Amino acid sequence: LLQRGAQLLGPASGEQACGEVGTGRMVEPAEIVTAVIGSFTPGALTGVKVVVTAGPTREALDPVRYISNRSSGKMGFAVAAAAARAGATVTLIAGPVSLATPAGVVRIDVVTAEEMYAAVLAAQTACDILIAAAAVADYRAKTVVPQKIKKSGASLTLELVPNRDILASITAQSPRPFVVGFAAETERLLENARLKLERKALDVVAANSVVNAASGFEVDHNALTVLWPDGSAELPLMHKTLLAERLIELIVERYRAKSRS
Template sequence: MASAAPRAVETVSRAPRVLLGISGGIAAYKSADLVRRLIERGAEVRVVMTEAARAFITPLTLQALSGHPVRSELLDPEAEAGMDHIALARWADQVVIAPATADLIARLAHGLANDLLTTLVLATQAPLTLAPAMNHQMWAHPATQENIARLAARDVRLLGPDSGSQACGEVGSGRMVEPAEIAAVLLPGSGGGLQGVQVLMTVGPTREAIDPVRFIGNRSSGKMGYALAAALQQRGAQVTAVAGPTSIAPGPGLAPIAVESALEMEAEVMERVTDCQMFIAAAAVADYRPETSASAKIKKDADSIGLRLVRNPDILARVAALDKPPFTVGFAAETDQVEVHARAKLEAKRLSMIAANQVGSGEGGFESDRNALICLWREGRRELPMMPKPALAAALAALIEERYGAQIAG
């Protein structure tokens, strides 16, 4: 049976309705905090638990926090009298499952409806977000990754998992993202922690002229940069974008400063950088440019021509080296050893944070509608798995807000 197309969260005068699903993992103890965080942001929250989740946290706790009865039985004689699973599916503006265990992810990926929570997911048209939580070996298993890919292809949004120590005593990727971050991604317009923060960012490629009709460029489309700008605006930031040539339309409320070359981008950035609290270098700036650019079109007379290249300025490094630099976020597009090269760039340029991805092969990267990131800062890392770029941008914006807040507090 074909699944219903997700519907956008409606803009309504009532409180946003969030249906929280909880599956059976030790991270279920964090779900109580998530209920509180969502309510703080103005949401009405109802909770559905799997049978296994009840072994980790009691329904009474979640009922006291949410103010509504907690459901777990598909064939509850009292609730089913009103087709409760259908009523809840229609009630929700958003559905979030946190924690989402390997078992639940597998059942969702294959369209099973063998309990109340999985039945609700098939019955609802509301956007679905998963916060995976499991042992790192389970997360890395090919079966889990295949299931994640299936769900991502259906536009299911994935938040996390984080890396770190786990309840089993091992260390790796599989920790549930913290409730505050989940709530911030789900309800970005409510209590966004970047209210009034001035963000300067670069977007798209640069073109380095060879002659009036030819240039050196790259495959950057600007999709991720503009998606991130929109996500930051949703969190309250005031965004100024300096953008190279793209075919992507900027979002509403964003009037980019158009440039062509790296030198033009550098000039526009340095003119404005002292007025911002945050700088995000999302553009793919050409590392080199022709030493000279012909004033007229080069004719196709010779069998070969020489082109001498000179290095372009490193805009990101220059901003990070200021006496009082803003919170500085870099991007690294790598074809191999992604994390090694990104960590080296983070440390050499003394960045606040860097977001790295693999390009040149496989899914994601330049020109794609999807991507995955490894985010690094001096004392930590977080992986954002493959997902549509708007969803990835929302998750990255939440992480940027978190790290910016930590730097300000520290």
């Protein structure tokens, strides 16, 4: 079959139906779908290296508690999967989430903002597009207490210090990848997203409101307002899988336009 040009998938390794562990499992359906789609036509991102960040970060206060946010990572993982289906070589840098790695994607797990910073800086040197969908903590505790903080009945004051700005660090470099940022906002969506686009010198920013319970954090649907220096597009409420496909289409358009200029 191989000599006749057939493409073989698997067998995969893991626990089998008979209870034994080893090589002999069927390849996961998602991986089969990705391979079949890629076999028919070359994707829009074939030959392009993409780094995607996803999920939250956790900033420890003591061995038990941490500062984090409500990001589930679903949007970032959907974007990574869509980029892979478009033919890109995808590296996914993920914060602490409970999601399966998309088919055809290389995953790097991190916990803190500093770990995310280091992983992104290392990965971006060989990438063409960086899509920063992670909700990285802006602050961390100045001092992490080595033992659990006990309840005393008195008020507790925490001193926080800012984490390093990943996007600003990337866009300050030359040469730099094509950079897509995300902006989760509770008010003045367009104004705040446009400010982020300009201040961080982004190529594209995808903004969403997180005040609607039907979209944003922890749910399967979202809506995005996508901005770039000389234009914008509205992506209405839809499942994050489909939304990621639409977003990748826009990113491809802007990436190609910049490459031609």
